[in-house]
Amino acid sequence: MDKSDAFITPPVLDSLKSTLNEREREIFSPEATYSNAGIRRHPIIDTAAGYRQAFSLDADRILHSRAYTRYIDKTQVFYLISNDHITHRVLHVQLVSKIARTIGRFLRLNEDLIEAIALGHDIGHTPFGHEGECYLSTLCQAAGIGTFMHNVQSIQFLDRVERKGQGWNLCLQTLDGILCHDGEIHNQLLAPSPDKNFTTFDAEITAKKADPDYPLIPMTNEGCVVRVADTIAYIGRDLEDAIRLDILDRRDIPRSIARTLGNTNGTIVYRLVTDVIQNSHDNPFVAFSPEISDALKALKQFNLERIYLNPKSKIHAAAIQRLFSMLFEMCLKELEINDRASDIYSRFMADMSESYLAEHSPPEIVRDYIAGMTDRFFLHQFPEHLRPTARS
Numbered sequence: 001m002d003k004s005d006a007f008i009t010p011p012v013l014d015s016l017k018s019t020l021n022e023r024e025r026e027i028f029s030p031e032a033t034y035s036n037a038g039i040r041r042h043p044i045i046d047t048a049a050g051y052r053q054a055f056s057l058d059a060d061r062i063l064h065s066r067a068y069t070r071y072i073d074k075t076q077v078f079y080l081i082s083n084d085h086i087t088h089r090v091l092h093v094q095l096v097s098k099i100a101r102t103i104g105r106f107l108r109l110n111e112d113l114i115e116a117i118a119l120g121h122d123i124g125h126t127p128f129g130h131e132g133e134c135y136l137s138t139l140c141q142a143a144g145i146g147t148f149m150h151n152v153q154s155i156q157f158l159d160r161v162e163r164k165g166q167g168w169n170l171c172l173q174t175l176d177g178i179l180c181h182d183g184e185i186h187n188q189l190l191a192p193s194p195d196k197n198f199t200t201f202d203a204e205i206t207a208k209k210a211d212p213d214y215p216l217i218p219m220t221n222e223g224c225v226v227r228v229a230d231t232i233a234y235i236g237r238d239l240e241d242a243i244r245l246d247i248l249d250r251r252d253i254p255r256s257i258a259r260t261l262g263n264t265n266g267t268i269v270y271r272l273v274t275d276v277i278q279n280s281h282d283n284p285f286v287a288f289s290p291e292i293s294d295a296l297k298a299l300k301q302f303n304l305e306r307i308y309l310n311p312k313s314k315i316h317a318a319a320i321q322r323l324f325s326m327l328f329e330m331c332l333k334e335l336e337i338n339d340r341a342s343d344i345y346s347r348f349m350a351d352m353s354e355s356y357l358a359e360h361s362p363p364e365i366v367r368d369y370i371a372g373m374t375d376r377f378f379l380h381q382f383p384e385h386l387r388p389t390a391r392s
Helices: 011-027 054-063 066-073 089-106 111-120 129-142 150-161 172-179 198-210 221-244 255-261 265-280 290-308 317-336 343-349 354-359 362-371 375-379
Strands: none
Touching: 054 111, 054 172, 066 089, 066 150, 066 375, 089 111, 089 221, 089 265, 111 172, 111 221, 129 317, 129 362, 150 172, 150 198, 150 362, 172 198, 172 221, 221 265, 221 290, 255 265, 255 290, 265 290, 317 343, 317 362, 317 375, 343 362
């Protein structure tokens, strides 16, 4: 329990909290999630959690987590680039939060819940973005611990790894939105699947681990908004980064897409946000219009072919993949020989709760350790001559 959690709330603050909860019923849409509906796995721990509302408290806990701090040096799309204007994971997360809260405000949803989901949605990302995720997943499968997926790993960090294995005891609605955030999946319309509890939530995690294609739908409209905002935040921003790096030219964007969505990030974000608000207002779902949805789907495919799969974006791919394999094997060996002087012991396992150590196999511990690394920390696990160098 944090010191702030142990603070006994003065009656006046408790009264103000009750007033804020009541005000939500006056200003929120019937489709919103009320703060006093927050469900925690261990409610008794938070009986003295203070005067913050449930989802505001979740956002604070995520913001102050060690995993959130490491966003600062994690790849979004482009890595090992000497250019301070290329998007990193921390900026992407902030953009998702801002875009989602803008949509949520116009739809009269719970902005605290939206912020909590948005801030935590990519906590489980590996160093070197989706490429790193693929490399680590291959190693995890070979080690017999299943597919690695960053959304599942986000839950692992927040629920099982943070605070030396105690986790943050976040609300179900927050964790569910993080698990179900997948911005790569295209949906013209998302309607929440509200009938969930921690038993069904845990079952969804198990099903997703067994089948990466297992479909996940958020339990709240706030979760649906973040999932849509994730796409809005990256789709145009990745275009701008690719143009800045001479991977493509603005004129390469197909005219049919540009006519509908625009050809700059600002215009793309504005048109997508506006369309979502117009088509979701006073509805029990979050949706794009068919025309905008088709254009967005086409832009996703364009980005996939011209940016994410472009050889210019993968200059160091072979070297990074080799380093992932070397590090996974090295860490497993250190656990096998009980090397207490190794980094995985001194930096990760030191003072870790007995429950975490008892419930995780060596490959799972290595997975958690590597997934939590920043790009820089990952590279510094190796002698300098093995590290690929940044290009300008």
